[in-house]
Amino acid sequence: MVRKFCVGGNWKMNGDKATITEICKNLSSGLDSNAEVVVGVPAPYLQFARTLLPASIGVAGQNCYKVAKGAFTGEISPAMLKDIGADWVIIGHSERRTIFKETDDLIAEKVTHALAEGLKVIACIGETLEEREAGQTETVVFRQTKALAGAIKDWTNVVIAYEPVWAIGTGKTATPEQAQEVHQSLRKWISENVSGSVAESVRIQYGGSVTAANCRELASKPDIDGFLVGGASLKPEFKDIVNARQ
Numbered sequence: 681m682v683r684k685f686c687v688g689g690n691w692k693m694n695g696d697k698a699t700i701t702e703i704c705k706n707l708s709s710g711l712d713s714n715a716e717v718v719v720g721v722p723a724p725y726l727q728f729a730r731t732l733l734p735a736s737i738g739v740a741g742q743n744c745y746k747v748a749k750g751a752f753t754g755e756i757s758p759a760m761l762k763d764i765g766a767d768w769v770i771i772g773h774s775e776r777r778t779i780f781k782e783t784d785d786l787i788a789e790k791v792t793h794a795l796a797e798g799l800k801v802i803a804c805i806g807e808t809l810e811e812r813e814a815g816q817t818e819t820v821v822f823r824q825t826k827a828l829a830g831a832i833k834d835w836t837n838v839v840i841a842y843e844p845v846w847a848i849g850t851g852k853t854a855t856p857e858q859a860q861e862v863h864q865s866l867r868k869w870i871s872e873n874v875s876g877s878v879a880e881s882v883r884i885q886y887g888g889s890v891t892a893a894n895c896r897e898l899a900s901k902p903d904i905d906g907f908l909v910g911g912a913s914l915k916p917e918f919k920d921i922v923n924a925r926q
């Protein structure tokens with residue numbers, strides 16, 4: 681099965697009207713039409729970015745809460761994201777897990793609710809350096825994936841982003857072999873614990889210091905179906921990363 685290459689740009693808490701206008705202008709042409717592109721925009725600028733980007737580029741919230749509305753000061757619901765034109769949401773990013781103490785259980789609840797509300801979800805997993813060095817990589821990513829799997833009935837609208845925490849924003853990219861190894865194990869786990877057809881069809885992105893310089897080799901690996909890009913998604917080189925398979 682051919683899985684459509686899918687590249688996400690996660691702007692994190694960066695950008696203002698001027699820089700977002702520039703980024704969106706840069707993304708308005710020259711992108712591989714065989715790649716699916718989605719950008720994770722800071723909440724206050726979601727609607728602004730939506731008006732500037734071509735319709736072919738999806739817009740994602742970077743987080744959401746697990747219920748539709750209510751007394752949850754500061755939170756954003758999937759219904760609100762949909763209402764302002766976002767069609768995706770990134771859930772369980774390691775910064776949410778680490779800095780904001782989000783647990784596997786909370787992330788699972790968010791995923792269930794976001795999917796039920798009709799959003800597409802980029803669900804993030806990944807081990808820390810300590811866990812990798814302790815030989816715990818598979819244990820950790822399988823545990824995180826198990827929590828997700830329990831929350832997902834239909835995998836059509838789900839993309840998994842494997843982002844080793846030690847590679848995020850550090851300039852230390854996983855080697856193509858290291859990333860492929862984990863992606864392959866994840867697909868095997870999904871095949872054994874969800875189904876063969878989901879394992880075949882689900883896109884698994886790699887994230888962690890992806891740049892124009894390293895994206896092609898990573899993209900050549902059979903189980904790497906795209907990227908979730910942080911720092912480089914704010915720069916013109918994001919286009920080269922989207923075009924990594926061209």
Ligand SMILES: O=C[C@H](O)COP(=O)(O)O
Nearest residue numbers: 690848849888889910911
């Ligand atoms: O969501 C994106 C990841 O956290 C990767 O960030 P980075 O490309 O800056 O390492």
